[in-house]
């Protein structure tokens with residue numbers, strides 16, 4: 489069986505991971521591509537032997553042969569394109585973040601519920617080998633109740649520029665680009681508790697540091713050293729209704745000695761480090777034990793994780809299985825991300841009331 493037809497919309501850097509993973513999925517046919525930069529769409533169509541190159545979005549959504557779309561465009565288009573795809577009866581894998589605002593995210597959720605199609609959000613770290621191994625331990629109760637987590641993704645020099653550095657199109661800087669992944673992975677492993685309050689800070693102290701010489705970093709295709717409207721550092725303390733808390737910091741630029749990636753969880757019976765390398769900490773016979781799982785990938789394995797993400801999405805669509813990164817999780821993440829930005833802007837704690845409306849108190 490290989491008649492699940494997919495179209496990839498937005499054919500920039502991350503689209504290669506979607507193309508490759510769909511190609512490796514036994515059920516899927518890479519049916520079409522679309523990008524408003526026609527050359528980019530053509531290049532990927534040639535690279536992956538895809539016959540159909542659409543000339544506009546109406547043509548994509550009007551094609552009844554397409555079963556699902558991957559949306560790999562700028563962040564500010566995710567919600568709108570997801571809604572259009574759902575209304576056209578397509579399943580959707582949308583790259584993170586789901587939207588730029590909570591209101592948009594809720595609107596997508598309403599349409600997803602009404603149309604009864606799958607919407608999966610690109611929380612690819614959920615499919616990493618290290619995450620899946622740790623999740624098994626957590627589900628079996630080895631960590632007990634997780635009451636604290638700490639996540640850092642600090643780049644000393646890593647503002648990609650281009651649309652990533654344009655708040656209108658990206659929605660923000662390292663928080664919405666990198667923070668979305670590490671907040672999601674902690675929240676997911678903590679058991680997806682409801683957010684209760686957020687205290688956040690954002691800083692624009694260093695800019696994009698385009699003055700730095702002799703140290704290379706990834707630059708978007710449309711990099712312009714003079715254009716940057718996003719924060720360079722964000723941090724936050726997120727507290728959940730079950731009393732657990734998550735401390736996070738993320739940067740595009742920072743006077744740090746080196747880049748840093750860390751994800752740690754602490755529970756009543758044990759703890760764990762997911763990044764930079766999976767390790768589990770426990771206690772037996774009054775002795776602290778550090779466990780080192782013997783697996784191929786102790787750190788995030790991007791290719792395998794992407795394949796897992798795509799396989800899981802296709803299975804959800806074909807076999808009516810609950811998505812492993814469902815729309816409601818995308819909405820909850822938007823509440824957290826927007827809550828951090830709001831707290832930073834208003835310089836106060838943001839509280840979430842029971843009906844999930846954001847309100848502020850001093």
Ligand SMILES: NC(=O)c1ccc[n+]([C@@H]2O[C@H](COP(=O)([O-])OP(=O)(O)OC[C@H]3O[C@@H](n4cnc5c(N)ncnc54)[C@H](O)[C@@H]3O)[C@@H](O)[C@H]2O)c1
Nearest residue numbers: 498499500501502523524525560561562563565583584612
């Ligand atoms: N899951 C991950 O780990 C991961 C990694 C990188 C990027 N991403 C996400 O993937 C998305 C794309 O990032 P990228 O690095 O590939 O960016 P990119 O700039 O390399 O590619 C984006 C492409 O989308 C096209 N595009 C933008 N709006 C469009 C629209 N309305 N219709 C058609 N085409 C449109 C652009 O022309 C461009 O070719 C972003 O949302 C980003 O957050 C996810």
